[in-house]
Structure formats: structure tokens, C-alpha cells
Amino acid sequence: MKKLGIMFLAMAVMGMLSGAAFAGDTLADVKAKGVLVAGVKDSLPPFGYVDETTRQIVGYDIDFVKAIADKLGVKLELKAVTSASRMPQLTEGNIDIIAATMTKTPERAQQIDFSYTYFATGQKFLVKKGTVKALSDLEGKKIGTAKGSTSEQNVAKALPSATILSFDDYPQAFLALQQGKVFAVTTDESLLAGMLAKAPNKEEFEIPDIQISDEPYGLGMRKGDKAFVDFVNTTLLEMEKSGKAKEIFEKWFGPQSSTPIKRNFTITADN
Structure with a gap:
């Protein structure tokens, strides 16, 4: 058992060393x-x-x-x-x-x-027109974003009372907004603008001037x-x-x- 442990340790060290060498090259x-x-x-x-x-x-x-x-x-x-x-x-x-x-x-x-x-942008929200005038309008609401993103972390801090629903990607979150499953979608303004531009019913949505973070890419x-x-x-x-x-x-x-x-x-x- 001891020999097995030593062998696994040696393999782990070799893996780290090879990874470090690869990264540097x-x-x-x-x-x-x-x-x-x-x-x-x-x-x-x-x-x-x-x-x-x-x-x-x-x-x-x-x-x-x-x-x-x-x-x-x-x-x-x-x-x-x-x-x-x-x-x-x-x-x-x-x-x-x-x-x-x-x-x-x-x-x-x-x-x-x-x-x-x-690239530099800021995190905002995509909502149905006329539904959001201030950050307080989003309190306690369901908000969609993407898994593993800083947007996920930022909105949880900015709106602790909101329910954050994390999707695999932002188009899925936008679809949930269109279907009424979330009240808003949040990520960087440039990404929201890109999604909105491609939407067939874009006149129904807007990006209010409410920013909760700076996002340098x-x-x-x-x-x-x-x-x-x-x-x-x-x-x-x-x-x-x-x-x-x-x-x-x-x-x-x-x-x-x-x-x-x-x-x-x-x-x-x-x-």
C-alpha cells in the first residue's frame, strides 16, 4: 500500500512537471x-x-x-x-x-x-421594455446569466434577494427571458447588445442604463x-x-x- 502511494505521488509530480514544461513552451x-x-x-x-x-x-x-x-x-x-x-x-x-x-x-x-x-465594457441587464427603471426593480426577481461567468458572481452580490438562474450560455438565458421564465438577463453590455441585435422581436426589449461592474477582457x-x-x-x-x-x-x-x-x-x- 505504501509503495502504491509513493508511485501515485511520483506520477503526480511528473504530471505537474510536464504540465509546467508544456506551459512554458x-x-x-x-x-x-x-x-x-x-x-x-x-x-x-x-x-x-x-x-x-x-x-x-x-x-x-x-x-x-x-x-x-x-x-x-x-x-x-x-x-x-x-x-x-x-x-x-x-x-x-x-x-x-x-x-x-x-x-x-x-x-x-x-x-x-x-x-x-x-476590450472593456460593463455589466448591465436586458429586460422587457418599460419594466426596469432602477436596480431596485430587479430585487427578488429571477435573473438569467451564464454558468462560470463573472456576471453570475456580480449579480449575486448586487442583488442578494434575486434568484439567479445559470444557463450553459447567454442565448439560452435570453430564450428564457423571451419565454417569461426569467425577468431579466445580465452580462456585459456588449454581449447583451449583440444578442438583442440578432433577435427578431428586438423592439420588445431594452438595456436600461444600470451598470453593476466594470468588465476588462x-x-x-x-x-x-x-x-x-x-x-x-x-x-x-x-x-x-x-x-x-x-x-x-x-x-x-x-x-x-x-x-x-x-x-x-x-x-x-x-x-
């Missing part, structure tokens, strides 16, 4: 295999969704990882992830980078490393993967300087887009 590994594997959302416009014409995943997040892959001189492979699965997929080595509307938090930063902020990489993090950060700064980052924003959120919002941030080394 992502940049070299990606170059060697010629492919960057990115975990992205596939049902959350305009960040990541399946284009009805091409059947390809497109969006704001995809354009950013495409730029990183191009800078590396490798192909881009996309894998669909959810809010709950994205970090496990990264730490288990199934993807190289997370580009999936991921808010940077101190808790998450203990498990993975983040890039500089490449970062690209997620394995902990301690310094060379890769540095490369990604350098690329992001170059994209900001060249105007490429703003160009991507205007494409998905500019005045001519289906989800027009103002760009109230720039990519800097301080965020």
Missing part, C-alpha cells in the same frame, strides 16, 4: 506545429458566432486571435468553448489561448495569465507562459499603434454595425 510549440488553437465562443455575436452564409465562426475575438496567428506565421484553429469550460480547456492543453469574452479577475489570474485588456494563457504572454502583449500594442485594433472594433461595434457602441478604451501596457 507554448510559443515554440505553436511555431513548430504551425497552428494556433484558440478557444472561442460560437453563439455570442459579435464576439464569436457562426456566420449563416459561410458557416465559419467569426467575430471580434476571432479577428484578434487571427491577427496573432498571422504575426506568428501559423494557421488558426478555432475550438468552441463555454464560460465554464474555457479555463479547463486551456489548462488541460486542448487550446493554446482563450479569446472568449473573458473578464480579468484576481481569482482567475491565480490560475492563468492574461494579456493586456483588449483579456486573452487567457497558461500560467507562467511568459514568452507567449509577452508575444501576445507586444502584438496587441502593435495593433493599437497601427490602428488595426480600432479597425476591428469599428467593424463589429462601429456606427454601421448592428451593435453600435463607443470605444471608450485603448490597449495599453498599464491594463
Whole structure:
């Protein structure tokens, strides 16, 4: 029994060591295999969704990882992830980078490393028109959001009397709102605007000007993967300087887009 315990301990140590070595070599590994594997959302416009014409995943997040892959001189492979699965997929080595509307938090930063902020928004609510004028109107109500998201945590703190119903993704939560199963859906304003823009009955809903948090998005990489993090950060700064980052924003959120919002941030080394 003692020998068995020692064997399992040795295997665990070897696993940790191999994982640490793998994490530190992502940049070299990606170059060697010629492919960057990115975990992205596939049902959350305009960040990541399946284009009805091409059947390809497109969006704001995809354009950013495409730029990183191009800078590396490798192909881009996309894998669909959810809010709950994205970090496990990264730490288990199934993807190289997370580009999936991921808010940077101190808790998450203990498990993975983040890039500089490449998008910034705030958490709000999507409701039926005329039903919400103040945060107090949401007290004691059923509110839908996504499992494993910061939105789930934030709304529980902001509205302790509310009943939080967590779905696998935000489109499911929005469907519950349309069916009258929840009173509101909460997540980042940019995501709510994207869902609303695609809704056939969008005139029935609105996003009140009630914000409960700031949400800075970062690209997620394995902990301690310094060379890769540095490369990604350098690329992001170059994209900001060249105007490429703003160009991507205007494409998905500019005045001519289906989800027009103002760009109230720039990519800097301080965020």
C-alpha cells in the first residue's frame, strides 16, 4: 500500500512537471506545429458566432486571435468553448489561448495569465421594455446569466434577494427571458447588445442604463507562459499603434454595425 502511494505521488509530480514544461513552451510549440488553437465562443455575436452564409465562426475575438496567428506565421484553429469550460480547456492543453469574452479577475489570474485588456465594457441587464427603471426593480426577481461567468458572481452580490438562474450560455438565458421564465438577463453590455441585435422581436426589449461592474477582457494563457504572454502583449500594442485594433472594433461595434457602441478604451501596457 505504501509503495502504491509513493508511485501515485511520483506520477503526480511528473504530471505537474510536464504540465509546467508544456506551459512554458507554448510559443515554440505553436511555431513548430504551425497552428494556433484558440478557444472561442460560437453563439455570442459579435464576439464569436457562426456566420449563416459561410458557416465559419467569426467575430471580434476571432479577428484578434487571427491577427496573432498571422504575426506568428501559423494557421488558426478555432475550438468552441463555454464560460465554464474555457479555463479547463486551456489548462488541460486542448487550446493554446482563450479569446472568449473573458473578464480579468484576481481569482482567475491565480490560475492563468492574461494579456493586456483588449476590450472593456460593463455589466448591465436586458429586460422587457418599460419594466426596469432602477436596480431596485430587479430585487427578488429571477435573473438569467451564464454558468462560470463573472456576471453570475456580480449579480449575486448586487442583488442578494434575486434568484439567479445559470444557463450553459447567454442565448439560452435570453430564450428564457423571451419565454417569461426569467425577468431579466445580465452580462456585459456588449454581449447583451449583440444578442438583442440578432433577435427578431428586438423592439420588445431594452438595456436600461444600470451598470453593476466594470468588465476588462483579456486573452487567457497558461500560467507562467511568459514568452507567449509577452508575444501576445507586444502584438496587441502593435495593433493599437497601427490602428488595426480600432479597425476591428469599428467593424463589429462601429456606427454601421448592428451593435453600435463607443470605444471608450485603448490597449495599453498599464491594463
